[in-house]
Amino acid sequence: MSEKLLRVGTTYIPVTNVELSSEWYVNKLAADLSYKDEDKAILNLANQSIFLVKSNESQTSNFIDIYGEERFSLTFEVNGLDALEALHKDFIENEIRVGDIENRGHSGRNFVFYDLDGNKFDVWSELSPIFKEKYLVSK
CATH class of the missing domain: 3.10.180.10 (2,3-Dihydroxybiphenyl 1,2-Dioxygenase, domain 1)
Structure with missing residues (x-):
């Protein structure tokens, strides 16, 4: 394999309310909103693209270790x-x-x-x- 992964370009984060969550990220973390519809918002934050994706309640990006x-x-x-x-x-x-x-x-x-x-x-x-x-x- 001659190609290497160069960077993480996009991170996807589950949210229950795209409108409220995108406002929170913009107002609290100074993210830049570049796109929003009812199912997702695209933010620029910390030198990468963050997608807030409408998901079911209780769904998070967290996990439980051993x-x-x-x-x-x-x-x-x-x-x-x-x-x-x-x-x-x-x-x-x-x-x-x-x-x-x-x-x-x-x-x-x-x-x-x-x-x-x-x-x-x-x-x-x-x-x-x-x-x-x-x-x-x-x-």
């Missing part, structure tokens, strides 16, 4: 601990359901947050080196 813990399927990155702490504070002020900032035993710190439908996401304080190099992020 220890019975609910896990997220997506981690967002910010540039450093100061940025993570500022975002955490901003999310709390904007009434987004968030967990505590955690030390998980690896570099950086993390916290989780949830959207209106209970989709669980992670935020990590470390930008990947390839992203930093490609987009000339300093620090």
Whole structure:
């Protein structure tokens, strides 16, 4: 195989109400709405396309690991601990359901947050080196 996967272009997230969820992502996470109909919304967020897809209630992108813990399927990155702490504070002020900032035993710190439908996401304080190099992020 000579071709390699280069990036994740689109993530699909189940939601029960496309209108309310797209407004939440735009207002709470500063996503850019590029398309919306009754079944889906297409957002630009964190350098990728996010599709909010109308789904049945109780359907989320979360999964249960072998220890019975609910896990997220997506981690967002910010540039450093100061940025993570500022975002955490901003999310709390904007009434987004968030967990505590955690030390998980690896570099950086993390916290989780949830959207209106209970989709669980992670935020990590470390930008990947390839992203930093490609987009000339300093620090």
